[in-house]
Amino acid sequence: MFRMPLSAFLQDESFPFFIQYGIHKEPLYLHSHDNFSELVIVLSGSAEHIVDSERYRIRKGDVFVISDETEHGYTDVRDFRICNIMFRPSFFFTPELDITESAGFQALFVLEPRYSRKSRFSSRLKLDMDAFLQINRMIDQLHQEFTEKSDGWKTILKAEFLKLTVTLSRLYRFEAIPDDAGILQLAGVIAYIQKNYAEPISVSQLARLSNYSERQFIRLFKEAFGCIPMTYITNLRMQKACELLRTTNLSIAEIASRCGYHDNNYFSRIFKKHNGMTPSAYRARVIKNIS
Structure with a gap:
């Protein structure tokens, strides 16, 4: 090919x-x-x-x-x-x-x-x-x-x-597209996640939105995106956090809150696990690369 x-x-x-x-x-x-x-x-x-x-x-x-x-x-x-x-x-x-x-x-x-x-x-x-x-x-x-x-x-x-x-x-x-309900239901779920990623979201809540059982929903979601729903949400939150660290002067606490985390220490642990460095180190590297 x-x-x-x-x-x-x-x-x-x-x-x-x-x-x-x-x-x-x-x-x-x-x-x-x-x-x-x-x-x-x-x-x-x-x-x-x-x-x-x-x-x-x-x-x-x-x-x-x-x-x-x-x-x-x-x-x-x-x-x-x-x-x-x-x-x-x-x-x-x-x-x-x-x-x-x-x-x-x-x-x-x-x-x-x-x-x-x-x-x-x-x-x-x-x-x-x-x-x-x-x-x-x-x-x-x-x-x-x-x-x-x-x-x-x-x-x-x-x-x-x-x-x-x-x-x-x-x-x-x-x-x-009446013959493929999956595309309809998953599209609405992903749009909901994109709009509400900073709010508490559960798999059971998303499954109800999709009109599938929780088991069916997780299977379809993983088939479509290669990960489970909560991993997708975490990845999206980290993406948004990186964007805010690059483009704003907001405090780490404010960025954590805007990305759905109200415990700064937990946010920093998740961020470091996802990005290999703390939020402060990430921002410092951005500033160094700009200067």
């Missing part, structure tokens, strides 16, 4: 984004992505999409995201035209963005890519005509900015891509 690097498309390695229009008259060989994701909007025609060992038909108006490590390609192409947007999620989807609190975002950009490489999962966002025209205008603007590279093009591209992300997340309709 060919592993496609994002660097093959980039002229500027510091800005991991690439957009293009593609007309496929021949099948596209199987390949995977090297540390980047691909947002695909089908603009016309249809094709059979191969994802790992599964195949399903995609048509005009379908929107999906392929993550790294996922082998995919196209066959049986018929007047097949798409827009590809290649991007590195960690560059665009930074921790402070509230879009991560959206169930639509979690479904389209996080869970669907994970499920598609683990099981037969072909749920996709399907745009109606009004939404299709709206998204078409947005990607035309993105493509123009990317091609012309006028003053401030990186700034406006990042802003416009995030706007596209928000719009697609809002358009995601869970009722359109």
Whole structure:
């Protein structure tokens, strides 16, 4: 299998984004992505999409995201035209963005890519005509900015891509995927965690939100994210703590509280276990690297 690097498309390695229009008259060989994701909007025609060992038909108006490590390609192409947007999620989807609190975002950009490489999962966002025209205008603007590279093009591209992300997340309709309740329930749970990570959260509470038994919920969660729910919450809290240590002058006690810890000593122990140093040492290293 060919592993496609994002660097093959980039002229500027510091800005991991690439957009293009593609007309496929021949099948596209199987390949995977090297540390980047691909947002695909089908603009016309249809094709059979191969994802790992599964195949399903995609048509005009379908929107999906392929993550790294996922082998995919196209066959049986018929007047097949798409827009590809290649991007590195960690560059665009930074921790402070509230879009991560959206169930639509979690479904389209996080869970669907994970499920598609683990099981037969072909749920996709399907745009109606009004939404299709709206998204078409947005990607035309993105493509123009990317091609012309006028003053401030990186700034406006990042802003416009995030706007596209928000719009697609809002358009995601869970009722359109009745055959896979898991994506619906887990997306809502992850959005809840992102919004309430600083509050006390129990596995039983999350299981009730998912409408699964606690045992089923833990199994599905671990299958999707590779860890149990409480580990996910701890990782998120540590990510938020690191962000606050880097970007604010808040005291360690205030940061601990904002991340859901009301015992400073316990917070420091968890932080050190997770990051290999205390919060104070982490902040000192950040300051040293800046100066």
